[in-house]
Amino acid sequence: MGQRSMAAARESGISVSNLAIAFGKMPPIFANLDLRIAPGEFVALVGASGCGKTTLMNAIAGLVRVEEGNIQVNSLPPAAGRPDIAYVLARDALLPWRTVRENVEYALMLSGVPKAEWKSIALDYIARVDLTAHADFLPARLSHGQRQRVALARAFAVNRSVYMLDEPFSALDAQTKLVLHDQLLALWEQSRKTVIFVTHDIGEAVTLADRVVVMGTKGRGIVDEIRVPLPRPRSAGDLQENEAFHEIFRQAWHALRKGMS
Numbered sequence: 001m002g003q004r005s006m007a008a009a010r011e012s013g014i015s016v017s018n019l020a021i022a023f024g025k026m027p028p029i030f031a032n033l034d035l036r037i038a039p040g041e042f043v044a045l046v047g048a049s050g051c052g053k054t055t056l057m058n059a060i061a062g063l064v065r066v067e068e069g070n071i072q073v074n075s076l077p078p079a080a081g082r083p084d085i086a087y088v089l090a091r092d093a094l095l096p097w098r099t100v101r102e103n104v105e106y107a108l109m110l111s112g113v114p115k116a117e118w119k120s121i122a123l124d125y126i127a128r129v130d131l132t133a134h135a136d137f138l139p140a141r142l143s144h145g146q147r148q149r150v151a152l153a154r155a156f157a158v159n160r161s162v163y164m165l166d167e168p169f170s171a172l173d174a175q176t177k178l179v180l181h182d183q184l185l186a187l188w189e190q191s192r193k194t195v196i197f198v199t200h201d202i203g204e205a206v207t208l209a210d211r212v213v214v215m216g217t218k219g220r221g222i223v224d225e226i227r228v229p230l231p232r233p234r235s236a237g238d239l240q241e242n243e244a245f246h247e248i249f250r251q252a253w254h255a256l257r258k259g260m261s
């Protein structure tokens, strides 16, 4: 069985129970943290700077040692470099000496996809982020937004089961963000992967997610969660004028402020 089908065969989402993380002799960043993300659910994680969002992501990714509590990703303990998890970070991490297409193809190669399929899969995903005309460009010739689009194309082309996105759009302007939101929405709505998405942007969280999980300061961990029952497919542009979107935004904003006090 190839890595692609292996990843699909044991999808059971993410389960975090009674997790506490402390660095050295410092008080814990958070304790007694419980979080369950169902397979195919899109969860946005928000909270004030320093509340532990990246630490929680890193623990789920196997980059931070867990001494208290339990984490299961697709029914297995976390480990760095697992073939069923994809990451997209604020910095795109494209290989600068490879073109857009070669960057996506390289990821397909690492994922064990047969060479005969690389080109068609890469061009398909490059088209989904509207970069067909840029397929033969090196990353240095792309804007930051375009590079993040390549990073999204690459991540979804390799067809993992869990996607961990840590502020992937944080350095983009408001209009470019909406374009990226629509492209991510389309990629996700067609594939329904399990996603955990860290952001400081409440509008972004409500636009994309099924559920917004709010972390509080002072080691309180998760303090609230807001369901986002907005119908799909969603359009980031249309949501800007949608009353229900603004009402959910208001609830999430209120929860975030409460978590910061």
Ligand SMILES: Nc1ncnc2c1ncn2[C@@H]1O[C@H](COP(=O)(O)OP(=O)(O)OP(=O)(O)O)[C@@H](O)[C@H]1O
Pocket: 023, 029, 047, 048, 049, 050, 051, 052, 053, 054, 055, 056
């Ligand atoms: N390796 C580490 N060693 C010691 N302290 C750490 C380490 N990693 C994170 N911390 C501390 O843990 C706390 C939470 O950091 P973390 O990066 O998880 O927060 P965050 O919510 O993601 O913040 P931001 O929104 O600013 O990215 C901070 O006080 C940070 O200084």
